[in-house]
Amino acid sequence: MLNIRRETIISYAFIERNFNLLKRYLNWEILFFSYSIVNALTIGLIMVGRGSSQDVLYLVIGALIWGFLSIMMREVSDAITWERWEGTIEYTFMAPIYRITHLVGSCFFAILYGLLRTGLVLAFMPLFFGEHIDLGSANWLTMGVTVCVSSLSFIGIGLMAAIFPLLSPEKGQAATGILQSVLLLISGIYYDIAVLPDWLQPLSHISPATYTLRSIRAAMLENASIESQAGNLLLLLGIGIVLIPFGFWVFHLAEKYAKRVGRLKRSG
């Protein structure tokens, strides 16, 4: 039977390890953080002088939320990539731990890290945009709830993305990037999904990022309450409830395949 206390301690091992790695690669972290700021600025500045402060914020929210969701998906997938490169994956898979414990630990780290980095980037935005963005009417509670609920769906997607590096550390990361690009295209990160070709729009409706952005934009631009966003939030919750077990199942199949054909062996 699952011993919750033991599994929590084991899950913590992955969070602690990843924060330790983060400390060791602090120079790189500063570089990535700077890139996130530059990216959000570049996108937000497109509208400065052309549109209203609402339009600037519309794009900045897109950049920030996309940054957060990408970090979450990438960190879950990178947890596997990293272990493949270092060769430690065999030791992790040999340890007496449930895969759910392993992946939940990696997901928790991804959420904490994503929130930390996006929060810091957000804190920098008023310094650059000044009066061009107005956060005065933002409903932070709705935004926070949306971020939490949408995290579930992105963990599910992250779990599915993690199978790519599990099967091939060389090409797996690129495959994860392709998955991210598709989500970027269909989810209306920087534009309304109505501008997409008709044949692509059905895909937008199954992407959790579409509802995440819709809800967060409503919260930040129109001070929307949680109740008014209940529809989006329920959809996000539903997608998360489906995607997480599906992600675990897909990962389980990939692990079994890797053990059958001998893909866990160190390479690189």
Added chain:
Amino acid sequence: METPIYGLTVRDVTKHFKRSKKPEDKLRFTKKIKNILKPEKEIIRAVDGISLDVNIGEIYGILGANGSGKSTLIRLISTLLLPDSGSIHVFGDDVVSNSMKVRRIMNRVSVEASFFKRLSSAENLIYAARLYGISSSEANKKAQSILDRLGFETKRMDEEMESLSRGMQQKVAIARALLTTPMLLLLDEPTTGLDPKSKRDVQAFIEEIRNDRNAVIVLTTHDMAEAERLCDRVAIIDNGKFIAEGTVKELLAMVPAKENTTTTLEDVFIALTGKNLEEGDA
């Protein structure tokens, strides 16, 4: 009569891999294209019908050249590969159907000491110990004691792994495996590539474990002297098959001594496999 329960029982285990065949240099263009689209596959019989029993308190050596199937067998026992056929039991539990129970009592040291290179040995060991439900304080205490016995300067535990020598990294790898007090210890070429001093330290420590605890130890090596010194029984593996098994004395008796010389394990290996240990086939 009851069947005795061994620490490790392997029965007729087979593991084959499919690998793309290397194309011939002089192929016609159409055949080359066909090869790219649908590469020809060949079957590698990495482990081919191996059976063995290891008693509690015994060190069982597997001697073989590179690519002979030693590491594949270790990976099969350690639940990292699924066998195509046959069965493996650790203290009576099947490694496939009862893998979680088996993992709790087993650990492994591999030829490449795989770690998070930028983390310190202490951080790596605490992480590894936590996966087995061991607290950081207990892990730290145990790690210090094991590393000390292995001749590792414990004051260097906070240094990043990448700044440690290969010998020191391998000692940390041994500490990682022993932190969990395994009843089955799989040592996959633990001394390959080590300097003579580190090699002696590690070998002495393996002897110490055998004397201190009733663990089952499987040691793969291509070092004849190491096999002679440490192993109670030795199997010789070639092309995925065991071609001989017995105590060192029994194996030496298989090959008659040449005039004025005594037979060595190397002579036995060459006589039985037709190759020396430096040769590989994969």
